[in-house]
Amino acid sequence: MKEKYFLRLEELYPELVDFRRDLHMYPELSHTEEDTPKKIADFLSSIGLEVRTGVGGRGVVGTLKGNNPGKTVALRADFDALPIQDEKDVDYKSLIPGVMHACGHDLHTAALLGVAKILSENRDSINGNIVFIHQFAEEVIPGGAKAMIEDGCLQDVDVVYGAHVSSTDSLGKIGIKEGYAMANGDIFEIELAGKGGHAATPHLTIDPLIAGSQLLLNLQQIVSRQVNPIDSAVVTVASFHGGEGYNVIPDKAKITGTVRTFKESVREHIEQAIGKIAESTCSGLGASIDYKYTRGYPAVVNHPEETGRVEKVAISLFGKEIVKRNPAQMGMEDFAYYLKERPGSFFWVGGALEDQTKIYPHHHPKFDVDERAIIYIGKLFIGLVLDFLSHNENRIAMDKEAIQ
Numbered sequence: 001m002k003e004k005y006f007l008r009l010e011e012l013y014p015e016l017v018d019f020r021r022d023l024h025m026y027p028e029l030s031h032t033e034e035d036t037p038k039k040i041a042d043f044l045s046s047i048g049l050e051v052r053t054g055v056g057g058r059g060v061v062g063t064l065k066g067n068n069p070g071k072t073v074a075l076r077a078d079f080d081a082l083p084i085q086d087e088k089d090v091d092y093k094s095l096i097p098g099v100m101h102a103c104g105h106d107l108h109t110a111a112l113l114g115v116a117k118i119l120s121e122n123r124d125s126i127n128g129n130i131v132f133i134h135q136f137a138e139e140v141i142p143g144g145a146k147a148m149i150e151d152g153c154l155q156d157v158d159v160v161y162g163a164h165v166s167s168t169d170s171l172g173k174i175g176i177k178e179g180y181a182m183a184n185g186d187i188f189e190i191e192l193a194g195k196g197g198h199a200a201t202p203h204l205t206i207d208p209l210i211a212g213s214q215l216l217l218n219l220q221q222i223v224s225r226q227v228n229p230i231d232s233a234v235v236t237v238a239s240f241h242g243g244e245g246y247n248v249i250p251d252k253a254k255i256t257g258t259v260r261t262f263k264e265s266v267r268e269h270i271e272q273a274i275g276k277i278a279e280s281t282c283s284g285l286g287a288s289i290d291y292k293y294t295r296g297y298p299a300v301v302n303h304p305e306e307t308g309r310v311e312k313v314a315i316s317l318f319g320k321e322i323v324k325r326n327p328a329q330m331g332m333e334d335f336a337y338y339l340k341e342r343p344g345s346f347f348w349v350g351g352a353l354e355d356q357t358k359i360y361p362h363h364h365p366k367f368d369v370d371e372r373a374i375i376y377i378g379k380l381f382i383g384l385v386l387d388f389l390s391h392n393e394n395r396i397a398m399d400k401e402a403i404q
Helices: 002-025 035-046 105-120 145-150 208-219 221-226 264-284 304-318 336-341 373-403
Strands: 050-055 059-065 068-078 127-135 159-166 174-176 179-182 184-193 233-241 252-261 288-295 300-302 323-325 344-350
Touching: 002 035, 002 105, 002 373, 035 050, 035 059, 035 105, 035 127, 059 105, 059 145, 068 105, 068 373, 105 127, 105 159, 105 373, 127 145, 127 373, 145 336, 159 304, 159 336, 159 373, 174 304, 184 208, 184 264, 208 221, 208 233, 208 252, 208 264, 221 233, 221 264, 233 264, 252 264, 264 288, 300 304, 300 336, 300 344, 304 323, 304 344, 304 373, 336 344, 344 373
Parallel strands: 068 127, 068 159, 159 344, 174 323
Antiparallel strands: 050 059, 059 127, 174 344, 179 300, 184 252, 184 288, 233 252
16 A cells, blocks of 8 residues: 555655745745745645644644544644745745745645645545644744644644754655754843943943953853763853944943753753853943843654654665664754654654755755655655554554454
């Protein structure tokens, strides 16, 4: 049966590439998506799915009910773009100035639509239900996942899977990670207030740039001296702004950065430590601070059983050599919210271009991927759905037999 589905996926591939390239040419930023969800909803409606729009704000959810009752599997793809100018030399280059799909969300969407179409064509042989979650705003905190969950996208769902293409892994390489897979991602902002004045008379001022510079250095001691070396953590100052003139000491300066952790206890400690260090450092130099800490996405924690299923299905489809065990990453992903509500797994699928000179990392102005990754994501999604539903179908049959 799988072979029939996979042959159909190959047939649909040109159509899915066209859909991906249309999204690539007309990308939309997080929380501003209008045309993209409409295109997705129209596609899902055209193949006979029950479709909800405006889920959590701008999300789209399609539901496929199989021929017989059973368990429910959810598959998720994101569809927002990034505020980056597309610098690729390709026919499908972004036509929206300063906006591009630089992370593969357009490809995720196309792959999931292909899966939806194939499974909808075979609903008579499906025992159970499949929910297709098309999520907005993955790239910007607070993200779309939490809002979509609160709006019921996981209602009656038993298990959830998500895939992310990797521009630097060879085509079709499947990356899995049980347990902590991606980090908590938080933001801190520290506004420093001093007393400005003439650069020639610094003794008459309270220089927020000096206080900020000392603070920047002191923050580097949190991970090295306050966090157990066994635990992973990152504290990065990413911006430091203050002043404009060469001969003027400003009144104010601002430092912003990010914190990445896995354990909640480490997360909480660092949040408090930044505030304490900022207060003591700056007050000692006569400056005052306004400290703001914003918690972003929680850590992605993949469930052992479902990650094992991803590995088993991937090996059965593509061979053992194509599956690799990834280390935990300090990047963040709001797929974490789904995993806090339901068992599931988030995995990676290689999509590196054949031309090595054109391989760029995610969020790069020349980012692109091999579109054949659509096939690999599609096959693995289909394989996971069939494996999960058939496994539970056999369990139900065994239970009935035991009752009889």
